[in-house]
Amino acid sequence: MTQQRKQKAVQKDYSGPAGGWGSVRAVASILTQEEVRILGSEILWKQNKPDGFMCVSCSWAKPAEPHPFEFCENGAKATAWEITPKKTDPAFFEAHTLTELRDWSDHALEENGRLTHPLRYDAARDKYVQVSWDEAYAEIGAELKKLDPKEVVFYTSGRASLEASYMWQLFGRMYGTNNFPDSSNMCHESTSVALPQVIGVPVGTVLLEDFEHTDCIFFFGQNTTTNSPRMLHPLQGASKRGVPIVVFNPIRERGLERFTNPQNPVEMATGSTTRIATQYYQVKPGGDIAAIAGVCKALIEMDVVAQQNGRPRVLDVDFIAQHTHGFEDFAAFCRAQSWVDLEAVSGLSEAEMRQAARTYAKANAVIANYGMGMTQHVHGVEACQMVVNLLLLRGNIGKKGAGISPVRGHSNVQGQRTVGISEKAKLVPLDRLKELYGFEPPREDGLATVDACEAILDGRVRGFVALGGNFLRAIPDHSRMEPAWGKLRLSVQVATKLNRTHLIPGEVTYLLPCRGRIEIDRQATGPQAVSMEDSTTCIHGSNGFREPVSAHLRSEPAIVAGLAKATLARNPKVDWDAWVGDYSLVRDAIEKTWPDQFEGFNKRLFTPGGFPRPLGARERKWTTPNGKANFTVPKSLENRLPAEEGVYQLVTLRSDGQFNTTVYGLDDRFRGVFGGRDVVLMNTADMARLGLEKGDTIRLVTAYHDGIRRELGGLQVLPFGIPQGSIAGYYPECNVLIPVGHHAQGSKVPAAKSVPVRIEKDTAALAAE
Numbered sequence: 001m002t003q004q005r006k007q008k009a010v011q012k013d014y015s016g017p018a019g020g021w022g023s024v025r026a027v028a029s030i031l032t033q034e035e036v037r038i039l040g041s042e043i044l045w046k047q048n049k050p051d052g053f054m055c056v057s058c059s060w061a062k063p064a065e066p067h068p069f070e071f072c073e074n075g076a077k078a079t080a081w082e083i084t085p086k087k088t089d090p091a092f093f094e095a096h097t098l099t100e101l102r103d104w105s106d107h108a109l110e111e112n113g114r115l116t117h118p119l120r121y122d123a124a125r126d127k128y129v130q131v132s133w134d135e136a137y138a139e140i141g142a143e144l145k146k147l148d149p150k151e152v153v154f155y156t157s158g159r160a161s162l163e164a165s166y167m168w169q170l171f172g173r174m175y176g177t178n179n180f181p182d183s184s185n186m187c188h189e190s191t192s193v194a195l196p197q198v199i200g201v202p203v204g205t206v207l208l209e210d211f212e213h214t215d216c217i218f219f220f221g222q223n224t225t226t227n228s229p230r231m232l233h234p235l236q237g238a239s240k241r242g243v244p245i246v247v248f249n250p251i252r253e254r255g256l257e258r259f260t261n262p263q264n265p266v267e268m269a270t271g272s273t274t275r276i277a278t279q280y281y282q283v284k285p286g287g288d289i290a291a292i293a294g295v296c297k298a299l300i301e302m303d304v305v306a307q308q309n310g311r312p313r314v315l316d317v318d319f320i321a322q323h324t325h326g327f328e329d330f331a332a333f334c335r336a337q338s339w340v341d342l343e344a345v346s347g348l349s350e351a352e353m354r355q356a357a358r359t360y361a362k363a364n365a366v367i368a369n370y371g372m373g374m375t376q377h378v379h380g381v382e383a384c385q386m387v388v389n390l391l392l393l394r395g396n397i398g399k400k401g402a403g404i405s406p407v408r409g410h411s412n413v414q415g416q417r418t419v420g421i422s423e424k425a426k427l428v429p430l431d432r433l434k435e436l437y438g439f440e441p442p443r444e445d446g447l448a449t450v451d452a453c454e455a456i457l458d459g460r461v462r463g464f465v466a467l468g469g470n471f472l473r474a475i476p477d478h479s480r481m482e483p484a485w486g487k488l489r490l491s492v493q494v495a496t497k498l499n500r501t502h503l504i505p506g507e508v509t510y511l512l513p514c515r516g517r518i519e520i521d522r523q524a525t526g527p528q529a530v531s532m533e534d535s536t537t538c539i540h541g542s543n544g545f546r547e548p549v550s551a552h553l554r555s556e557p558a559i560v561a562g563l564a565k566a567t568l569a570r571n572p573k574v575d576w577d578a579w580v581g582d583y584s585l586v587r588d589a590i591e592k593t594w595p596d597q598f599e600g601f602n603k604r605l606f607t608p609g610g611f612p613r614p615l616g617a618r619e620r621k622w623t624t625p626n627g628k629a630n631f632t633v634p635k636s637l638e639n640r641l642p643a644e645e646g647v648y649q650l651v652t653l654r655s656d657g658q659f660n661t662t663v664y665g666l667d668d669r670f671r672g673v674f675g676g677r678d679v680v681l682m683n684t685a686d687m688a689r690l691g692l693e694k695g696d697t698i699r700l701v702t703a704y705h706d707g708i709r710r711e712l713g714g715l716q717v718l719p720f721g722i723p724q725g726s727i728a729g730y731y732p733e734c735n736v737l738i739p740v741g742h743h744a745q746g747s748k749v750p751a752a753k754s755v756p757v758r759i760e761k762d763t764a765a766l767a768a769e
């Protein structure tokens with residue numbers, strides 16, 4: 001499977017639950033594949049434990065009293081993937097040119113193993129060659145000094161620790177830029193823009209213990225099974241207590257239906273499963289604003305009826321009066337919507353929306369979770385604010401067992417934002433940095449991910465330094481971005497594994513290999529711990545304990561310091577070497593920068609369950625401009641572009657066998673797609689209308705009207721339970737179809753969940769067969 005060639009997929013019904021023996025088998029198979037004999041060994045035992053390491057997969061909360069094995073199928077895969085003994089070493093690069101490697105699949109590149117030595121691209125031979133760390137730092141520093149800081153971008157992917165991230169933003173700001181795009185710009189940035197306006201905090205308010213006290217759980221566009229599987233434990237607990245779980249998702253995701261806990265011997269032996277969803281609403285992609293408006297309309301009507309009949313109010317009128325602003329306008333908006341419109345846009349029936357409203361109204365405390373199905377849309381910001389509207393109607397924020405829960409992606413993506421990785425100057429305490437380190441930080445906003453793409457396209461960005469990630473695969477518009485990327489003067493990629501971004505060189509190109517979080521990080525004062533923030537604002541320490549795969553690796557803090565020292569004039573107030581020698585000094589610096597958020601940071605580092613950052617909204621202290629929680633009226637019911645004849649909405653999905661652009665394998669078990677990813681999942685009625693049979697090969701062509709042709713052929717049609725008018729395909733393969741300009745208003749998150757496309761038969765592929 002080395003080549004990028006398209007693999008034919010096989011479709012099989014997956015009748016099992018999420019978890020269960022299928023999960024154990026999947027873990028066992030990746031472990032053999034990765035040649036790591038770890039199941040039952042110390043490594044998995046240490047995963048997500050207070051004295052162990054924090055999983056490198058998702059950012060879901062880690063309990064104070066963990067399960068004996070506090071890991072999931074995908075966490076185990078991520079661990080195996082990182083600690084594989086396989087190596088992508090200088091001999092490998094001696095044997096392969098970059099031109100050759102550009103034919104390799106995402107899977108094959110990473111599967112080859114860990115990067116082991118610092119490398120520089122040699123254009124004459126079209127190969128990466130080994131260099132010393134000192135040479136690398138010296139040349140990169142010299143190049144950065146020649147560039148205008150405003151032309152340089154510092155990207156972060158969401159895995160780097162709080163310590164590395166803090167040093168990174170300080171380095172970039174001392175150099176002279178706020179160009180700090182990160183993966184959250186493609187992810188929950190819609191949340192980070194939406195929530196401060198309405199509840200005064202950029203993050204979720206729910207703590208893990210709220211799941212023990214909740215009466216009802218809503219899910220909008222989040223695929224727990226695959227993307228935050230450990231969350232199935234609290235969901236299972238809630239289900240056993242009879243708590244209704246209400247899901248809005250265009251696709252029936254298996255784990256949101258049924259779950260067998262692989263860590264429960266009785267369930268495993270008896271094959272018993274726990275139901276998860278009590279109600280499953282197959283909303284149309286981009287239909288959530290309408291669906292929630294329908295639920296709110298029903299609640300407002302129920303409240304009127306309750307008043308007429310002298311029954312207790314349905315709305316929490318005291319909360320609304322005391323704590324909120326904008327209720328009347330919002331209620332008027334809901335009343336003004338017709339059920340006909342709400343049904344047409346949401347794809348749900350009036351009866352379904354009313355049923356969801358009844359379930360919501362019965363519960364005293366409701367948690368609302370959401371993910372990329374909400375944020376990655378043209379009105380992603382307003383979709384997040386609609387979730388808040390729904391919660392505010394019954395005072396479901398700042399109450400035990402209730403709250404909003406945007407489920408974040410990368411294991412420290414939320415934390416990076418907390419310690420200053422932001423392109424938005426106003427979100428960073430620049431005066432404090434100035435005071436602490438005696439330099440003048442840049443004051444204007446920097447480039448976010450989409451801005452950075454546009455600036456690369458028109459040549460305004462000349463240098464790109466990345467702390468992790470696979471930028472060129474994760475972003476939209478591959479066929480335009482790759483050629484533009486090749487014009488960069490400087491590309492520096494700090495990474496653990498080889499990926500596509502590393503294969504498109506600029507004029508000066510370095511690939512710098514770092515230790516992973518599971519590896520022991522020995523520095524001058526001994527082995528170092530690092531820290532991260534989970535989805536519920538809890539901060540955890542993490543100890544590596546595997547010997548690094550290569551003696552030539554450096555830690556991320558060490559690499560950041562090496563680059564900073566080679567680039568910046570000496571500043572007596574920043575002792576980079578001392579920080580690298582003892583990360584607790586970096587934590588002291590973080591505490592000094594945000595004393596209220598990180599009080600006693602070092603002392604509290606290994607608090608079981610993590611220590612939560614204080615959050616006003618949890619106590620109903622609204623740090624919004626008007627001091628209230630705000631209802632908002634959405635500008636549009638449709639969370640997608642206006643409908644056009646013959647145009648389908650393409651939803652780009654993650655499979656069960658991938659972590660973002662890291663493709664572990666070609667199966668998407670729960671959705672029943674095996675052995676290939678070049679597929680389009682389609683409603684059978686749409687297939688019939690287009691005269692398509694299962695297995696036919698089609699081409700998708702973007703319908704965006706900017707004069708640029710974007711297309712992807714060789715895709716196999718598979719029948720699938722998705723609402724008519726929408727189709728699904730996999731990320732990152734489909735990213736070539738997404739225009740850079742197609743993003744959420746306000747947050748610029750690429751609108752990857754509704755890409756307008758036309759469908760053509762792929763006659764070239766048919767002829768080739």
Ligand SMILES: Nc1nc2c(c(=O)[nH]1)N[C@H]1C(S)=C(S)[C@@H](COP(=O)(O)OP(=O)(O)OC[C@H]3O[C@@H](n4cnc5c(=O)[nH]c(N)nc54)[C@H](O)[C@@H]3O)O[C@H]1N2
Nearest residue numbers: 074221222223227248285286371372373409410658659660
């Ligand atoms: N194993 C694994 N874990 C991961 C990742 C991974 O790739 N693999 N990625 C990590 C990262 S960075 C992130 S951000 C998270 C992502 O985790 P999620 O937020 O779950 O994101 P997606 O997998 O993209 O899928 C979102 C879900 O939204 C649904 N959906 C699509 N459009 C709509 C819509 O319009 N409305 C509604 N209601 N639903 C919709 C899809 O059917 C899908 O179930 O997971 C993190 N964890």
Ligand SMILES: Nc1nc2c(c(=O)[nH]1)N[C@H]1C(S)=C(S)[C@@H](COP(=O)(O)OP(=O)(O)OC[C@H]3O[C@@H](n4cnc5c(=O)[nH]c(N)nc54)[C@H](O)[C@@H]3O)O[C@H]1N2
Nearest residue numbers: 157183187468469470474494495496497652660661731752
């Ligand atoms: N169409 C479409 N596009 C999307 C999405 C979508 O749903 N649909 N989702 C978006 C989302 S939510 C996100 S978060 C982005 C993800 O975008 P990124 O975060 O940029 O991508 P990843 O695939 O997570 O990055 C994988 C690479 O990270 C490196 N890496 C792994 N661990 C470490 C480490 O510890 N240190 C360092 N330095 N490097 C490491 C490895 O070299 C690996 O190849 O993609 C976005 N793009």
Ligand SMILES: [Mo]
Nearest residue numbers: 183187409410
């Ligand atoms: Mo993400």
